Amino acid sequence: MLPLLFLLLSAAYPVLGQEKACTALPATISYAANPKLPDPFLLIGGTRLTEKGQWLCRKEEIRQLFQRYSYGKLPPKPSSVTASISGNSLKITVTDGGKSMSFSVSIKLPSSGSAPFPAIIAYGGSSLPIPNTVATITYQNFDMAADNGRGKGKFYDLYGSSHNAGGMIAAAWGVDRIIDALELTPGAQINPKRVGVTGCSRNGKGSMIAGAFVDRIALALPQEGGQSAAGCWRIADEIQKNGTKVETAHQIVNGDTWFSTDFPKYVDAVPTLPWDNHMLHALYAYPPRGLLIIENTAIDYLGPTSNYHCATAGRKVHEALGVKDYFGFSQNTHSDHCGFPKAQQPELTAFIDRFLLEKDTKTDFWKTDGKWPIDEKRWIDWNTPTLS
Numbered sequence: 313m314l315p316l317l318f319l320l321l322s323a324a325y326p327v328l329g330q331e332k333a334c335t336a337l338p339a340t341i342s343y344a345a346n347p348k349l350p351d352p353f354l355l356i357g358g359t360r361l362t363e364k365g366q367w368l369c370r371k372e373e374i375r376q377l378f379q380r381y382s383y384g385k386l387p388p389k390p391s392s393v394t395a396s397i398s399g400n401s402l403k404i405t406v407t408d409g410g411k412s413m414s415f416s417v418s419i420k421l422p423s424s425g426s427a428p429f430p431a432i433i434a435y436g437g438s439s440l441p442i443p444n445t446v447a448t449i450t451y452q453n454f455d456m457a458a459d460n461g462r463g464k465g466k467f468y469d470l471y472g473s474s475h476n477a478g479g480m481i482a483a484a485w486g487v488d489r490i491i492d493a494l495e496l497t498p499g500a501q502i503n504p505k506r507v508g509v510t511g512c513s514r515n516g517k518g519s520m521i522a523g524a525f526v527d528r529i530a531l532a533l534p535q536e537g538g539q540s541a542a543g544c545w546r547i548a549d550e551i552q553k554n555g556t557k558v559e560t561a562h563q564i565v566n567g568d569t570w571f572s573t574d575f576p577k578y579v580d581a582v583p584t585l586p587w588d589n590h591m592l593h594a595l596y597a598y599p600p601r602g603l604l605i606i607e608n609t610a611i612d613y614l615g616p617t618s619n620y621h622c623a624t625a626g627r628k629v630h631e632a633l634g635v636k637d638y639f640g641f642s643q644n645t646h647s648d649h650c651g652f653p654k655a656q657q658p659e660l661t662a663f664i665d666r667f668l669l670e671k672d673t674k675t676d677f678w679k680t681d682g683k684w685p686i687d688e689k690r691w692i693d694w695n696t697p698t699l700s
């Protein structure tokens with residue numbers, strides 16, 4: 313707990329109260345079927361938060377819930393990480409449990425500004441325009457966790473092919489190691505405190521999950537990830553029931569290795585999950601990091617109304633903790649999946665300026681051009697508490 317306390321004491325934003333003793337998540341959780349989005353302010357034991365400091369316990373519960381039900385286990389910090397830079401390639405060697413593996417990322421330094429530079433880790437390369445003041449770190453996340461076959465990739469070389477982690481959390485673990493390496497390697501010329509993450513579509517989910525679990529990520533820019541990035545499983549199920557094809561939990565475990573080996577047990581009983589993906593957004597609320605969800609209203613399969621309403625629910629936690637403007641949402645109609653329309657440039661620039669370039673920029677963006685009825689109460693039956 314020492315690093316966390318140190319972080320709390322040294323943070324520039326309002327710190328939460330004294331950390332409370334947290335209760336471990338019970339081995340079995342029974343949650344009565346709930347068609348609405350579960351209350352993010354309610355601890356599993358039934359206590360509702362009244363103080364900001366209690367969020368630290370709730371946050372840890374949420375991290376555990378996602379790992380237990382959906383993503384699989386995120387291993388603790390490995391016993392050793394070493395790194396070396398050669399040209400534009402940063403080689404990272406990780407040792408744990410007596411085994412070692414190495415992987416590399418490529419770094420493209422910006423053409424302007426001065427070292428150490430801010431950077432964006434791009435899953436498979438960025439489909440967003442990255443300004444010439446920010447470095448791009450290209451992360452071949454499918455080398456870490458293969459998309460074609462469970463248990464394959466560098467993560468599984470280290471932790472075993474039968475590890476229950478799906479590709480999403482395995483790749484997030486890799487992002488954590490990239491930051492370790494940047495901290496260890498001043499020669500890489502990157503400021504490890506100003507690192508963002510992005511990806512689109514399947515990698516929109518991946519980058520969202522990485523930023524949620526890796527607190528050292530200063531900004532996440534998940535693009536067109538749909539459900540499990542912006543959107544909630546409950547809302548997706550209703551869209552599907554209403555006759556529009558969308559990516560549901562039931563569908564996503566078919567053939568894909570993105571989620572844990574345990575998730576298929578739950579996908580046909582989504583209302584009994586004690587969580588939904590708005591809580592993934594809430595993981596960004598403390599320590600507060602920038603999050604800009606970039607979505608597309610023109611592609612039904614992305615579940616635009618789910619994305620909007622789910623993010624609206626997630627942001628209530630930011631609101632309660634006084635950091636609402638750290639979380640932006642932008643949804644625009646365009647036909648090309650993973651294209652980036654000019655209409656979304658102002659919010660992208662603002663988020664990069666504030667969270668990576670440390671400028672005093674306003675980031676209060678909540679935009680959609682969707683034509684569906686906006687109805688928060690349809691999904692949210694809890695209020696946003698005033699936390700002391």
Ligand SMILES: *[C@@H]1O[C@H](CO)[C@@H](O)[C@H](O)[C@H]1NC(C)=O
Binds near residue numbers: 617
């Ligand atoms: C599903 O259809 C009902 C009835 O038209 C509507 O009220 C509801 O908003 C729809 N749900 C979604 C998620 O679009």
